[in-house]
Amino acid sequence: xxxVTQTPRHLVMGMTNKKSLKCEQHLGHNAMYWYKQxxxxxxxxxxxxxxxxxxxxxxxxxxxxxxxxxxSHLFLHLHTLQPEDSALYLCASSPGGSETQYFGPGTRLLxx
Amino acid sequence: GIQVEQSPPxxxxxxxxxxxxxxxxxxxxxxxxxxxxxxxxxxxxLFYIPSGTKQNGRLSATTVATERYSxxxxxxxxxxxxxxxxxASMTTDSWGKLQFGAGTQVVVTP
Numbered sequence: 001x002x003x004v005t006q007t008p009r010h011l012v013m014g015m016t017n018k019k020s021l022k023c024e025q026h027l028g029h030n031a032m033y034w035y036k037q038x039x040x041x042x043x044x045x046x047x048x049x050x051x052x053x054x055x056x057x058x059x060x061x062x063x064x065x066x067x068x069x070x071x072s073h074l075f076l077h078l079h080t081l082q083p084e085d086s087a088l089y090l091c092a093s094s095p096g097g098s099e100t101q102y103f104g105p106g107t108r109l110l111x112x
Numbered sequence: 113g114i115q116v117e118q119s120p121p122x123x124x125x126x127x128x129x130x131x132x133x134x135x136x137x138x139x140x141x142x143x144x145x146x147x148x149x150x151x152x153x154x155x156x157x158l159f160y161i162p163s164g165t166k167q168n169g170r171l172s173a174t175t176v177a178t179e180r181y182s183x184x185x186x187x188x189x190x191x192x193x194x195x196x197x198x199x200a201s202m203t204t205d206s207w208g209k210l211q212f213g214a215g216t217q218v219v220v221t222p
Binding site for chain 1: 142143145147152153154155157160198200202204207208209210211212213214215
């Protein structure tokens with residue numbers, strides 16, 4: 001499925017690095033989301049965007065900074081992360097807030 | 113927020129067997145989805161089913177919204193059905209906030 005793409009697919013970074021994750025959806029959807037999936041834990045919603053406006057920040061630490069320049073692109077800027085931030089980061093999109101969410105393949109992040 | 117509980121947490125099946133996965137949710141929902149996560153982490157949409165019954169090949173799902181549960185049926189299981197199955201739901205006052213259950217790990221043996 002190529003509806004939602006994410007880059008990079010794998011990322012290793014040190015605690016002092018700055019990196020960005022990119023998500024792009026080709027489905028014409030209006031809502032985009034970032035989720036975090038840590039080992040042995042359910043998926044956790046991080047951020048919700050509707051028509052480029054952030055509508056939800058689920059108590060995410062400020063070292064994660066989202067950016068949504070338009071309805072098709074979503075970024076997650078990372079800085080001074082901790083080893084416990086190592087996880088699979090998933091992006092999703094949906095036509096509207098209560099409709100089916102479609103997920104990208106994820107970025108596996110390892111923080112050393 | 114809404115609570116989503118899945119059972120069983122783990123399931124081992126012989127190829128060809130049938131199984132039922134359950135999802136209980138604590139509030140009225142306007143979105144309920146079933147996903148299959150493959151070993152590479154990709155979440156694959158199976159069903160969008162806030163109520164009623166749907167079928168897609170060997171998979172089918174039923175949601176009884178008034179009793180706050182959903183069931184996913186896998187018939188004639190194949191090794192490619194292995195992976196984690198997630199249920200996720202959302203209430204009418206939680207725009208975009210899909211709450212996931214902990215998942216059911218399914219292993220189908222040849």
